Amino acid sequence: MTRASRSTGEQPGGDGTWQRFSHTGAGGSRAYFVYEPSGVAARGPVPLVVMLHGCTQSAADLARSTKMNEVADRHGFVVAYPQQSGQHNGQGCWNWFLPAHQQRAAGEPAVIAGIAQAVAAGGSETPIDPERIFLAGMSAGGAMAAILAANYPELFAGLAVHSGLPYAAATSQEAAFRAMARGARKGNGHAETLAAMGERRRPMPTIVIHGTSDSIVSPVNGARLVEQWLGANTLAPHESLDGELSRPSEVVREQVTGGHAHTLSRWSDARGRSAVEYLEVAGLGHAWSGGAAGAAWSDARGPDASEAIWRFFGELP
Numbered sequence: 001m002t003r004a005s006r007s008t009g010e011q012p013g014g015d016g017t018w019q020r021f022s023h024t025g026a027g028g029s030r031a032y033f034v035y036e037p038s039g040v041a042a043r044g045p046v047p048l049v050v051m052l053h054g055c056t057q058s059a060a061d062l063a064r065s066t067k068m069n070e071v072a073d074r075h076g077f078v079v080a081y082p083q084q085s086g087q088h089n090g091q092g093c094w095n096w097f098l099p100a101h102q103q104r105a106a107g108e109p110a111v112i113a114g115i116a117q118a119v120a121a122g123g124s125e126t127p128i129d130p131e132r133i134f135l136a137g138m139s140a141g142g143a144m145a146a147i148l149a150a151n152y153p154e155l156f157a158g159l160a161v162h163s164g165l166p167y168a169a170a171t172s173q174e175a176a177f178r179a180m181a182r183g184a185r186k187g188n189g190h191a192e193t194l195a196a197m198g199e200r201r202r203p204m205p206t207i208v209i210h211g212t213s214d215s216i217v218s219p220v221n222g223a224r225l226v227e228q229w230l231g232a233n234t235l236a237p238h239e240s241l242d243g244e245l246s247r248p249s250e251v252v253r254e255q256v257t258g259g260h261a262h263t264l265s266r267w268s269d270a271r272g273r274s275a276v277e278y279l280e281v282a283g284l285g286h287a288w289s290g291g292a293a294g295a296a297w298s299d300a301r302g303p304d305a306s307e308a309i310w311r312f313f314g315e316l317p
Contacts, residue, residue, distance in 0.1 A: 012060040013292075014069030016040070017125075023118055027110030032082040033059045034119060036126050037073045047077040047132035047313065050116050050156075052141030054163075054297060055093040059083040062138060065295035066288050071306045075314065078126050080119045082112050096143035097176035102168065104151040104196070108144065113152045134313045136160035138288055138297065139217060143169065146225065149204050150196040150232075158316055159229070160309040162209040163286055165221045166228045168192045183220030190231025203236045204229060207277040207312040209305050211260075211284025219280075226278045230267060233275050240270035248278075259302035260284055274315065279308055 011018040016037040023030060040046055049072070053062035059081035063069050072079050084092050094101070094108055101107035116135075120128040135156045137145035142164020149159040150167045169184035170176040179185075194201055206229040210222030223245065230243030248265040255261045261282040269275050281289050281303065289305040291298030 010060075012064035012069065013067055014063075014073055016069070016073060018069075021115075021118075021123065023111065023115045025111060025114035026105060027107050027114070028088070030082055030085060030108075030111050030115070031059075032080055032115045033063070034124050035063065035069045035072060035079040035081070036124055037069075037076060037078075040072075040076050040078065041126040043076055045127045045129035047134060048080060048116065048119055048128045049077055049134045049136060049310075049313065050080045050082065050112065052082060052094060052112070052135075052137035052144050053084070053092070054137075054139030054141050055089075055091045057092060057138070057141075057297065061296065062141070065291045065298040066138070066306050067292055068306050071310050075310055077310075078119070078124055078128060080115060082115050084108075093140040094137075094144035096140055096147055096165070097170040097173055097179075099171050101144075102147050102151075102171075109148055109151050112144070112148055113155055116155060132157055132313075132316075134158045134160070136162070136309055137164060138162045139164055139286065146228075149206070150193045152200075153197045153202050153204055154200045156204070158205040158207075158313050160207045160209070160312065161225055162288060162305055162309075163211065163214055163217050164225065165217060166225045167196065169221070169224070179221070180217050183218045184224045189224065189228035190235065193228055193232040194235060197232075197236075201232075201236050203233045203241070203275065205275055205312070205316050206233075207279065207309060209279040209281065209289060209308065211281045211286070211289065211299075213283050214286045216286035222278065222280065226265075226276060230276050241267065241275045243267050243276060254303070256302040260289070260299075262289075262303050264308075273317065274312065277312055279303070279305070
């Protein structure tokens with residue numbers, strides 16, 4: 001069940017409409033916000049990007065720091081921002097490290113999937129293309145996004161993880177701190193991902209963004225995420241990808257004027273389409289790359305992660 005009410009808070013960027021909703025389903029209840037660019041409803045069915053915030057953030061904080069609403073204005077898509085409650089986690093973190101929230105049809109994955117389905121089914125004034133629902137997250141939200149992609153591959157058409165961790169990186173709070181500090185274990189993460197997908201398994205196009213100076217979530221987790229989704233996508237049905245971390249199809253090194261140097265590694269399928277990308281940002285800490293100046297968990301110096309994520313999603317067939 002979804003209920004809508006106009007947000008009375010300040011709109012966190014963009015020239016469109018910002019509305020607050022609440023959703024109650026099998027996994028519980030959460031608030032969420034939907035941003036619709038002005039005039040986008042006239043374009044027909046458009047993509048939906050579901051954005052998951054990190055610890056100590058709200059949905060509005062994430063929208064403000066990432067400037068994703070402004071990216072939606074430029075490119076014509078709707079954005080949904082589920083919001084964790086202090087009742088369910090005192091730091092506002094999604095509980096990605098607990099087994100109760102790592103499965104399909106239960107806990108927070110069920111709530112977030114239900115929110116995405118509610119928006120796509122008419123929870124916004126703009127019609128949504130059900131084949132172009134994408135998922136992105138920052139930090140704990142990135143870790144939860146990986147869980148959603150593994151458990152609901154039929155719902156989401158692409159995944160973006162910024163400063164996050166792989167699916168099944170931890171099954172307790174203590175293990176979560178270890179994975180954050182030292183990196184998720186190397187091994188059969190792709191096997192666990194495919195097991196979670198079950199009969200719904202399919203390729204999941206994925207872009208990973210991580211800073212080399214991240215002191216909160218070890219940068220090795222970026223490589224582990226890439227390994228996990230390269231392995232899962234290589235073994236998924238109908239995929240023509242031979243993915244090895246050490247053998248990207250293309251490597252591009254660039255320097256943003258006044259910003260960070262960065263390396264984009266791309267693994268393409270046999271048709272030349274990008275299947276997995278890894279954007280490593282030199283000197284970036286635990287912050288959204290190219291985000292709003294002065295916002296928490298944001299580094300304005302670039303490269304622009306929000307534009308990179310949309311470029312990746314927008315190029316998918």
